[in-house]
Amino acid sequence: MQYQSLQFAKKEDELEVTLYNLYTFSIPLDDVKRICPVYKIEKNSVDFEMKNKEKAEGRFNLLITKYIRNLKNKMSGFLAVYVHKNAGIPLFGLQFLGIVDKGSEMLEIKPITNCNMNCTFCSVDEGPDSSKQVDFIVEEDYLVEELGKLLEFKKKSNPAAQFNIWINPHGEPLLYAPILSLCERIGWFKNVGQIYIITNGVLLNKPLIDAFAKNKKVQLNVSISGFDDAKAKEMMGSTAYSISRILEMVEYAAQKMLVTVTPVYVAGHNDDQLGKIIEFVKKVGCKIAIQKFCYNKLGRNPIKEKSWDEFFAQLKELEKKHCLVLLGELGKLQQTEQLPKAFKKDDVILAQIVSPGRMRKDKICSAKGYSILVPGCEKESGKIKVKIIQDKYNLYIGKL
Numbered sequence: 001m002q003y004q005s006l007q008f009a010k011k012e013d014e015l016e017v018t019l020y021n022l023y024t025f026s027i028p029l030d031d032v033k034r035i036c037p038v039y040k041i042e043k044n045s046v047d048f049e050m051k052n053k054e055k056a057e058g059r060f061n062l063l064i065t066k067y068i069r070n071l072k073n074k075m076s077g078f079l080a081v082y083v084h085k086n087a088g089i090p091l092f093g094l095q096f097l098g099i100v101d102k103g104s105e106m107l108e109i110k111p112i113t114n115c116n117m118n119c120t121f122c123s124v125d126e127g128p129d130s131s132k133q134v135d136f137i138v139e140e141d142y143l144v145e146e147l148g149k150l151l152e153f154k155k156k157s158n159p160a161a162q163f164n165i166w167i168n169p170h171g172e173p174l175l176y177a178p179i180l181s182l183c184e185r186i187g188w189f190k191n192v193g194q195i196y197i198i199t200n201g202v203l204l205n206k207p208l209i210d211a212f213a214k215n216k217k218v219q220l221n222v223s224i225s226g227f228d229d230a231k232a233k234e235m236m237g238s239t240a241y242s243i244s245r246i247l248e249m250v251e252y253a254a255q256k257m258l259v260t261v262t263p264v265y266v267a268g269h270n271d272d273q274l275g276k277i278i279e280f281v282k283k284v285g286c287k288i289a290i291q292k293f294c295y296n297k298l299g300r301n302p303i304k305e306k307s308w309d310e311f312f313a314q315l316k317e318l319e320k321k322h323c324l325v326l327l328g329e330l331g332k333l334q335q336t337e338q339l340p341k342a343f344k345k346d347d348v349i350l351a352q353i354v355s356p357g358r359m360r361k362d363k364i365c366s367a368k369g370y371s372i373l374v375p376g377c378e379k380e381s382g383k384i385k386v387k388i389i390q391d392k393y394n395l396y397i398g399k400l
């Protein structure tokens with residue numbers, strides 16, 4: 001029995017199963033032996049010495065289904081939920097997971113949660129200091145199939161439209177083990193224009209960049225918010241962060257593909273770093289898009305948000321000083337047909353509990369093909385009555 005996304009190893013009296021390199025759960029060997037006492041474990045397979053292979057496969061898959069409920073993220077230690085096509089968790093409806101379509105040519109893909117960095121200004125509160133309790137990982141096939149259906153739907157109303165895919169999870173996309181094949185498969189859709197990967201760059205290396213560069217649709221957006229080593233470590237909230245390595249990788253990538261450096265300007269924290277970052281992008285020939293720190297109720301907020309006027313004034317000053325255009329014309333996003341709304345605000349619906357949310361006390365429910373986040377729901381299973389309190393862009397929040 002071959003499993004591409006799973007790896008197996010024997011650990012004392014358990015079979016340790018690793019999913020997408022980062023998630024793990026165990027199956028007691030006694031349970032495995034009950035299928036057949038003679039078996040062979042290899043990296044991506046478990047083989048039972050019995051004639052009826054189908055029966056063995058069925059029984060082993062049942063064990064996986066049973067024990068994958070204990071899946072853990074090895075990096076965070078959090079409970080993890082594997083969102084696969086039979087898990088009953090729709091990929092539409094949630095802000096933090098799956099596919100987000102806000103009715104333009106820009107579609108957001110969120111295959112994973114959590115981060116290997118811990119930025120002081122993280123708008124989604126990810127990384128080791130996060131207050132979240134549950135992580136999520138989406139099956140590659142499921143993501144590609146659902147995206148394909150959405151693109152097909154959009155094509156009907158606008159056959160000529162090209163869609164840009166932004167892989168921008170609440171976390172670090174390069175932690176998603178099948179990121180290369182995900183990009184390759186997304187690139188096969190004819191109505192996909194560019195694929196942007198929003199990364200902190202920590203996991204970039206030359207072979208990975210070479211592989212990304214082979215896909216002409218892929219661009220990298222690398223967030224660099226500090227240039228001096230100590231400041232960069234402080235901004236990223238990690239002593240393991242090596243700015244010199246990130247700069248080396250950005251320089252290498254810029255020779256092969258389109259790269260944009262995307263610093264977040266956190267006034268009072270990295271003012272003196274922006275000029276140095278600008279000089280670096282001028283030297284290596286990549287683009288830069290400085291972002292304004294914005295207050296986020298659910299994020300980390302080291303400062304009070306500055307006004308847009310103050311932000312633009314700062315950029316103008318930097319433009320003058322470094323002779324580089326930083327304030328380009330803001331292109332308007334082209335409107336495209338959205339999936340029909342399943343519910344509207346104030347609707348009261350019956351929804352099936354399918355998973356915990358990012359906090360164990362929250363739940364994800366499913367109804368009419370959408371996921372609905374229901375905060376503060378202690379019930380673990382069954383159907384619940386929910387009042388929809390948010391419906392914008394088909395992203396649903398419900399209240400008990």
Ligand code: SF4
Pocket residue numbers: 115116117118119121122123124125126127170171172199200223
């Ligand atoms: S790299 Fe991005 S997701 Fe990760 S902690 Fe920093 S801001 Fe948050």
